[in-house]
Amino acid sequence: MYSKLLSRYPPDYWDEEARPEFRPFERMTNTRVIPGRECKVTVCSSENQEAARGLDCALAHLSEVAFWKDSPRHSPADLMRSVTSGIASKPLSFVAMESTANGVGNFFHREWLRANTPGASDKIPFFVPWHEIEINRCEVSDPDALWDSMDDYERSLWTVHGCTLEAIKWYHEKRMAFSDHRSMMAEYPTTPAEAFSSTVSNVFSSEDVEALREGCRVKAERGEVVMSDCGDTALCVAPRFVPSVDGKCELWRYPRPGGDYIVCVDIGGRTRNADFSVICVLDRHSDSPDGVPEIVAQWRGHIDHDLLARKAEALGRYYGDALLVVESNSWESSSEGEGRYILDTLSARYPNLYFRPCSHDGAAQTVGFHTNMRTKPAIIANLVACVRDRGYVEHSSAACDELLQYEALPDGSYCASRGCHDDMLMTRAIALYIHATGRLVSPFRFDDSTLNAILDRCMR
Structure with missing residues (x-):
């Protein structure tokens, strides 16, 4: 491409005696020199992140960035740093990142969103329709x-x-x-929204998601909601939010007196490559102009399940003993007995758990929300309507990315695109469905024998 550019270089801009062309430079295979100006051009591959390190450059042209490998060994952010670290911030220096869009949530898409956020990036966004x-x-x-x-x-x-x-x-x-x-x-x-929406099987319209993303301009406070424990069933200090740059909780709105909240938990794994665990907080009656529900806080990370239960309890109590909804598939099917322990612990400690109608005879209610072939189409259909009609306020740009990465399969089921997640999406889907259907009746309190019978049924 640079050879073609040099062959068509405007004569009015060229004052050198030698014509503009590439010539070999000191037997180097990946570097050429333009005679007259002695300008050297080095071409490197994104597969070799060390090839460009240490170069003293004035310009970097980073091509097809959306297709750079993103793995523990090949990080686009690290490659970007190695290429641009030698470019001084002075006149006639330049960094250009260009690419065909390749879906959302990747490094190029995140850089595009940063460039479109005032004060967040040194790049200027440029789209060619x-x-x-x-x-x-x-x-x-x-x-x-x-x-x-x-x-x-x-x-x-x-x-x-x-x-x-x-x-x-x-x-x-x-x-x-x-x-x-x-x-x-x-x-x-x-539009850029159409460019990044690269699949025709998307469940959510890219235009609707980008309209929803307008709420993501609100900056979150990062930290953790912590509480002190003085026993198995009592709390001696009210939960509080502690700001921290390393915290995994994003808080957009503090609890308000008399607020009506739903806290929804989606359980992931403990390891880095597993699904994330997500706890989101939905304000059912926000102070937005339309009064629609609003996502006001979120915790996301990898953690042991018993500690996740404590995190969920802390957030629920912080938001006025909110209705705590646990997506209980993972815990109910635990083969190690861990699910029974956690559900038992939450039932004993937390005063406002969500109970669903039990399908078995002999027990009126069952702890947690179960996602299955019957409930999943319903919650996704409701979420599609909420996104389309601006039926709730979203503040997490990453959650909007998950909406764009969600696909409908030929058999009618749904899943995240390959290599992507749907943990935040599911917490929104469940919380908004419970809000819409009005299933917010306070749970019955059972004696130990009845509670154990219900938990036994859950474990089956």
Whole structure:
């Protein structure tokens, strides 16, 4: 590409005697020199992060960043640091990151979001939509007939995006090569949201998710909610929020007097490669202009399950003994007896646990929310409606990423895209479903024998 650029370099900008071209530099295989200006250009691969370290550069062109490997051994952030560390912050120095979008949640997408957040990045975002490419044009012989044939989206290209009729006709005809419009948007995006939404099987519309992301401009306080324990069933010090840069709890709104909250827990694993455990706090009646539910806090990380139960209890008590909803699939199916211990502990310690109707005879209620073939379609359908209709306020950009990474499979089931997670998504889905269905009746309190019978049924 640089050879082509040099072969077409404008003569008015070249004052050297030697013509602009690449020549070998001291038998180095990956470095060329431009005679006259003695400008050296080194080409490196993202597979070898050490190749560019120590270079004294004025410009770095980082290409197809969205496809760089992101693993414990190949980190895009580390490669970025090794390449740009030698570039001084002075005039005529430059760093350019360019790429075709490759989904959301990766390093390139996170850098794009940072660049679009005022004061968060030194980069300037620049997006090239399909209609700015000159070859994407068709001659228009009958403007009225073209206008009558356009749908609402194509008319928005004229009214919202300022496209010419020649460009819109090209788009109109190009769409016929695709089975659906979402495929067209993925290949020829009009907006960055369409570019990053790279799959046609997405459950959530990219436009709806980007509208929801407007709430992510609120900055969170990071820390932990802690409490002191003076026994198996009593707390001697009220829980409090302790700010910490290493904390895994993000807090956007402090508890308000008389607030009505739901705390939802999705259980993950302990190891780095396992699913995350997530605790989210939903304010059922926020002070937003529309009064819709609002995510006000979230804890996310890897932790032992008994400690996760304590974290959930602390957040629940911090938000006024909120209704604590545990997605209990993992704990109920624990083969080590751990699930029984944790459910028993929470039942004994926490005053406002969510109980679901029990499907077995002889017990009225069962601890926790169970996600299965019957409940999952219902909670996802409700979440789709909430995202589409701005039915709740989201403050976590990472949660919005999970929405964009969520896919519908051919058999009608749902899952996160390969290599992605849906832990935050599920806490929102369950909390908003319980809020919408009004299943907030305070749980019955059982004696030990009845509680043990219920827990036995859960373990089966």
